[in-house]
Amino acid sequence: MIPKRTFDAVIIGGGGAGLRAALQMAQADLKVAVISKVFPTRSHTVSAQGGITAALGNVSDDDWHWHMYDTVKGSDYLGDQDAIEFMCRNAPTAVYELEHMGLPFSRLDNGKIYQRPFGGQSQNFGGEQAVRTCAAADRTGHALLHTLYQRNIAARTQFFEEFFALDLIRDEEGYVLGVSALEIETGQPWLFEARVTLLATGGGARIFRHSTNAHINSGDGLGMILRAGLPLEDMEFWQFHPTGIPEIGSLITEGVRGEGGYLLNKDNERFMLRYAPNAHDLASRDVVSRAIAQEILAGRGCGPHGDFVYLKIDHIGADKIKSRLPGIRELSMQFAGVDPCEAPIPVTPTAHYMMGGIPTNLHAQVVTPERYGPEEAVPGLYAVGECACVSVHGANRLGGNSLLDLVVFGRAAGNHAIEYLRENTIPRPLPADASDLATGRLARWDKAKGNERVPKLRAEMQRILQEHCGVYRREDLLKEGIEKLGQVEARLQDAVIEDRSKMFNTARLEALELENLLPIARATLVSALARTESRGAHSREDYPKRDDDQWLRHTLYSRENDQLDYKPVRLKPLTVETFQPKERTY
Amino acid sequence: MTAELNRLRWRCQRGMLELDHILRGFLDTGYLAAPPETQRAFESLLSMEDADILDLVMGRTTPVSGELVPLLALLQRRI
Ligand SMILES: Cc1cc2nc3c(=O)[nH]c(=O)nc-3n(C[C@H](O)[C@H](O)[C@H](O)COP(=O)(O)OP(=O)(O)OC[C@H]3O[C@@H](n4cnc5c(N)ncnc54)[C@H](O)[C@@H]3O)c2cc1C
Numbered sequence: 001m002i003p004k005r006t007f008d009a010v011i012i013g014g015g016g017a018g019l020r021a022a023l024q025m026a027q028a029d030l031k032v033a034v035i036s037k038v039f040p041t042r043s044h045t046v047s048a049q050g051g052i053t054a055a056l057g058n059v060s061d062d063d064w065h066w067h068m069y070d071t072v073k074g075s076d077y078l079g080d081q082d083a084i085e086f087m088c089r090n091a092p093t094a095v096y097e098l099e100h101m102g103l104p105f106s107r108l109d110n111g112k113i114y115q116r117p118f119g120g121q122s123q124n125f126g127g128e129q130a131v132r133t134c135a136a137a138d139r140t141g142h143a144l145l146h147t148l149y150q151r152n153i154a155a156r157t158q159f160f161e162e163f164f165a166l167d168l169i170r171d172e173e174g175y176v177l178g179v180s181a182l183e184i185e186t187g188q189p190w191l192f193e194a195r196v197t198l199l200a201t202g203g204g205a206r207i208f209r210h211s212t213n214a215h216i217n218s219g220d221g222l223g224m225i226l227r228a229g230l231p232l233e234d235m236e237f238w239q240f241h242p243t244g245i246p247e248i249g250s251l252i253t254e255g256v257r258g259e260g261g262y263l264l265n266k267d268n269e270r271f272m273l274r275y276a277p278n279a280h281d282l283a284s285r286d287v288v289s290r291a292i293a294q295e296i297l298a299g300r301g302c303g304p305h306g307d308f309v310y311l312k313i314d315h316i317g318a319d320k321i322k323s324r325l326p327g328i329r330e331l332s333m334q335f336a337g338v339d340p341c342e343a344p345i346p347v348t349p350t351a352h353y354m355m356g357g358i359p360t361n362l363h364a365q366v367v368t369p370e371r372y373g374p375e376e377a378v379p380g381l382y383a384v385g386e387c388a389c390v391s392v393h394g395a396n397r398l399g400g401n402s403l404l405d406l407v408v409f410g411r412a413a414g415n416h417a418i419e420y421l422r423e424n425t426i427p428r429p430l431p432a433d434a435s436d437l438a439t440g441r442l443a444r445w446d447k448a449k450g451n452e453r454v455p456k457l458r459a460e461m462q463r464i465l466q467e468h469c470g471v472y473r474r475e476d477l478l479k480e481g482i483e484k485l486g487q488v489e490a491r492l493q494d495a496v497i498e499d500r501s502k503m504f505n506t507a508r509l510e511a512l513e514l515e516n517l518l519p520i521a522r523a524t525l526v527s528a529l530a531r532t533e534s535r536g537a538h539s540r541e542d543y544p545k546r547d548d549d550q551w552l553r554h555t556l557y558s559r560e561n562d563q564l565d566y567k568p569v570r571l572k573p574l575t576v577e578t579f580q581p582k583e584r585t586y
Numbered sequence: 587m588t589a590e591l592n593r594l595r596w597r598c599q600r601g602m603l604e605l606d607h608i609l610r611g612f613l614d615t616g617y618l619a620a621p622p623e624t625q626r627a628f629e630s631l632l633s634m635e636d637a638d639i640l641d642l643v644m645g646r647t648t649p650v651s652g653e654l655v656p657l658l659a660l661l662q663r664r665i
Contacts, residue, residue, distance in 0.1 A: 185593075214605075215599060215606045248603075251603075501592070503593070505592060
């Protein structure tokens with residue numbers, strides 16, 4: 001047995017989701033551990049510059065019900081309407097709670113929280129643009145992490161920084177009893193025993209070659225779930241942000257279009273007027289990404305290879321750009337070599353956000369159809385944030401709704417876990433093989449022989465996903481992608497790491513991350529091939545229409561034999577009327 | 587030295603993609619050839635917050651401590 005530590009709850013991930021859940025539990029005097037592979041305030045949440053959405057009505061008239069409508073419509077009706085109602089209704093409270101914790105929101109002249117317009121936001125169920133996204137300058141994610149981290153320290157949450165979680169511990173009856181983790185500094189494996197285990201490991205968009213995500217976003221929690229024999233939901237739905245800087249992936253926020261920027265093809269045409277006659281350049285992300293991809297496919301892309309379009313903003317004037325979008329100006333100058341005060345910024349659709357993930361219910365409990373009948377909770381296991389699929393984003397997420405998802409469901413998870421811990425006071429014995437999966441994986445990399453290298457295999461996987469499962473998908477392309485991925489998976493058996501040292505062995509960590517990325521890539525391709533319709537971010541060239549009769553349901557992918565199951569979308573909200581599926585126009 | 591470089595390599599893993607590019611790029615191709623005071627400055631830069639590092643590298647803020655200046659010049663030239 002490897003050494004063990006015991007807590008009431010162990011939380012894997014110190015981003016916004018993990019920290020919000022941890023705080024709720026720690027404030028209830030529970031013994032809470034947060035494990036994070038990087039220092040919590042260096043989690044990917046720090047990248048979120050745009051803000052957090054809540055119908056406060058500080059700038060435009062607003063109502064949580066309108067926010068709900070936009071989110072349901074944005075999700076292309078795949079979002080579960082009970083979860084969406086729960087999130088939108090609780091959004092103002094969640095934001096005021098952050099304000100009271102000390103999050104330094106930007107202010108309007110009247111002292112209220114500053115809000116900015118984002119794509120897909122409307123008043124009166126599809127009317128005028130709403131202004132709904134609350135921001136702390138261009139540092140909302142940073143401010144969120146800091147506020148929550150400080151609060152957790154005050155509530156005596158214990159942090160295990162630079163610990164890499166390996167695998168869930170589950171007993172024969174299916175209870176999750178903690179997690180194994182590697183101490184990165186020493187190479188020592190540990191068991192973290194807890195009656196509640198919560199995954200908040202973030203997204204996995206590094207399965208794609210072009211991604212806005214930091215390199216740490218390897219979807220580790222999803223790999224753990226699949227290895228534990230549990231399913232993943234809606235993995236075919238990945239959001240491509242319309243405006244990433246080509247090659248680098250650096251994101252140019254929607255805020256640029258919010259401030260009046262627009263897209264141009266090589267003929268200098270403002271093509272979004274054709275694709276979204278009302279919302280134009282502020283249409284929902286999937287709509288804009290598809291429009292750009294279509295322009296590129298039609299030969300109207302810009303540059304020597306015709307593989308990007310331009311985002312023009314110079315017409316609002318250098319002063320406004322410098323005062324309202326300073327960060328973006330520098331990003332563009334540094335990474336695209338363009339001063340947006342003088343010339344348009346090259347942009348292209350870039351993998352950005354994972355709508356699918358670990359299936360959860362309104363309390364953030366992980367649910368599974370397997371073995372327990374339809375939708376039963378896996379006892380002791382929770383998931384929150386980008387790694388989870390509750391599903392509030394359905395087939396397409398609206399900007400600013402992710403940070404909201406983290407805090408609303410982080411809090412809900414904490415509250416439910418407190419109850420669960422009250423009812424389950426006695427720890428169940430750890431199974432004799434609790435550490436086997438983890439030690440087996442570590443030993444495999446310590447002893448491996450062969451000629452393959454991890455970085456090369458990762459690059460090949462990323463290229464396959466980019467080419468075979470990008471903005472547009474097609475049966476033959478997807479099938480070929482699955483075949484090619486199979487070859488990469490087979491080659492993983494022959495992969496070795498040269499560095500076998502113990503301390504901070506980054507080669508080993510990259511290998512362990514690849515073991516998480518590859519099954520996510522497979523889940524994505526297999527789920528995408530099966531869904532013979534186009535909905536939200538999943539666009540099939542060969543099935544261009546949404547098909548509600550057959551496909552108004554969630555995909556559940558399990559690793560064994562690539563099994564697919566489906567479950568219905570929850571169309572019934574908690575208290576209001578259902579928003580019936582309609583054609584989505586912007 | 588391997589352990590030391592590995593430690594720095596892991597600390598270059600950040601929450602912001604831009605910093606992954608800038609920091610890891612420098613570690614892999616510029617760090618070993620840099621003078622000891624620049625290496626020390628790199629260490630202290632890594633201990634800072636992502637948003638603050640980005641501001642420094644982008645030239646939006648000026649460093650409080652002078653020892654970062656030559657390092658920042660190197661990092662900015664590399665982008
Ligand atoms: C460039 C960019 C800008 C964005 N802007 C916005 C925005 O303006 N508004 C908005 O709502 N959303 C935005 N998003 C989306 C949003 O930032 C993310 O979806 C959200 O921050 C995810 O938070 P999280 O807590 O789920 O995960 P993360 O913040 O990614 O945290 C994951 C945590 O898990 C830990 N972890 C992962 N694997 C392991 C492991 N094996 N062992 C131990 N620890 C592990 C990590 O160390 C980290 O602490 C943006 C995304 C990007 C890429």
